[in-house]
Amino acid sequence: MMFEVLAKRAFLLLAFLFSGGISLTAQSVDFKILQPFDRVYYNSNIPTVEVMARAGRYFNSHGELECTINSGDSVLYRFSQYFMAAMGDSAKLSFSFNLSPGFYRVDLKSEGRHIGGCVIGYEPEMIETDAEIPDDGGSFGQYWSEKIEELSTYPKLASEKKIKELSKGSRDIYKVSINSYGGRSIECYYSVPRQKGRYKAVVRLVNLSDSLTFEKLGRQLASDTLSDRIILAAQVGESIDVVRLIDFLQEKEEVLLGNIFAEGCGKAAARAMIASAIDKRIAAVALFAPVSEYADLDTPLYGNLYVAAENIDKPVLFGVDMDGAIADPSENFALYNRLKCEKSYYIFPDKERLLLWDSLKRNFFDKNTR
Structure with missing residues (x-):
């Protein structure tokens, strides 16, 4: 193939x-x-x-x-x-x-x-994992289907505020708060090309620990020269929150439906990975060095990345950090090798990761735009 x-x-x-x-x-x-x-x-x-x-x-x-x-x-x-x-x-x-x-x-x-x-x-x-992978038996999908059904009972109650000082270039930047599972709030930046039209949308997941990075995101998005995509950048605590972000984008008239993508690094990549396994609306996903939030022995079935990998049915771009600063490369490849979908991987040094990975992601999302 x-x-x-x-x-x-x-x-x-x-x-x-x-x-x-x-x-x-x-x-x-x-x-x-x-x-x-x-x-x-x-x-x-x-x-x-x-x-x-x-x-x-x-x-x-x-x-x-x-x-x-x-x-x-x-x-x-x-x-x-x-x-x-x-x-x-x-x-x-x-x-x-x-x-x-x-x-x-x-x-x-x-x-x-x-x-x-x-x-x-x-x-x-x-490379294969030494960890014992539980038999899914369909329970992974069942758990998340029930969780998504519960999510639908919580109103989104999204609030948007345009950040005028950042909306001076080719993009408008909004600070967005979205109500999610259990009533918790997801704080986001929403970056939209100023020119009217319908665009592909990228959900950019940021780790909760990267608070300084998240605060800088608004300024970074404002300086982004890409004029052909929408970016929704968010810190999420659970994978179900990613589903709520997709709900938000689905209702935006400027979003080209069928062309919503997701990306993340480390633990954020793990959440993007699970979300891609449970939400068919995600067209493709870019994962850099995904890291599970659970120790092997404590990983619940619904949070097991190996089980999630086997349930993904969309293209995956997989980045591997050779020096292991974020995740062990052997563990990442054991995970990559469980994917049964269209996939490709890249291995490169962390010091060059940001520039190279950004370019690879852009090309990957462009290739999978319908």
């Missing part, structure tokens, strides 16, 4: 972090981890780490380089190689090893000092 090809051909931008160099006693040596484009290995490609040791201009250099391959807190391999390099010249060292599907941390030391490291992956599309 085309989506299988997309998943396997997706561009991989990998987190490959390293220290520029280190001075040793009585000699100067700069170590550099070589950075070929692809550090995720597939099929018969043997994982290999190559390091260049460059001597200083005035000294011959020699020493020992130690390489460890780590899975979590466990050391899988420990290698060492001796090197010699004439002054101003370099010596190339290479470490190869076998791995099971997963992501691993490589650390390098010389003379007892840490000089660099990187993250590598092996056969990510074969």
Whole structure:
């Protein structure tokens, strides 16, 4: 299928972090981890780490380089190689090893000092979870159907206030409060192109802990130059709140129905993921490093992301943080591999995440606009 090809051909931008160099006693040596484009290995490609040791201009250099391959807190391999390099010249060292599907941390030391490291992956599309996944038996859908029915008994009571100081460009920005399940209020920013028309709409979910980020959202939305979409940015406490946001958009005459999308990062991505499994009105979803709010043993069926993944029937764009700053990449791929829908993934470093991910999301939503 085309989506299988997309998943396997997706561009991989990998987190490959390293220290520029280190001075040793009585000699100067700069170590550099070589950075070929692809550090995720597939099929018969043997994982290999190559390091260049460059001597200083005035000294011959020699020493020992130690390489460890780590899975979590466990050391899988420990290698060492001796090197010699004439002054101003370099010596190339290479470490190869076998791995099971997963992501691993490589650390390098010389003379007892840490000089660099990187993250590598092996056969990510074969990674499986160690957690026991409960049998759905249809109860996931039943639970959420009942929850959505209960939600309908709570009036939206949406209030909107135009923020004049932010509505000076090509977009009008509103502060919106929407009544949700249990009577709790969802605070949102609603950004609409000033030119009359019907537009696709993106529900941008923000983590509750990102209060400073949320306060800045209004100004960010006001400076957005995209003129072909509506953005509803909101902090939500539960996945059912996302359904209420969709209710709000469905009643807006400027929204092009059938073209409502959702996105989120971390725990917000987890809520977007569950919402996409239970609300057919979401056309496609972009998830960056989704993180469950529950410990494995305490995860209720209705909040289990693996069960939710199997219930999603729309295109999914999946972003994986290679260095694991937000979510463990192995756990994210175990989740990605449970998806049965059209899907594609991208792996890239966190330091470049914002710019690259924004571009990927825009193109993804454009591609899935009907």
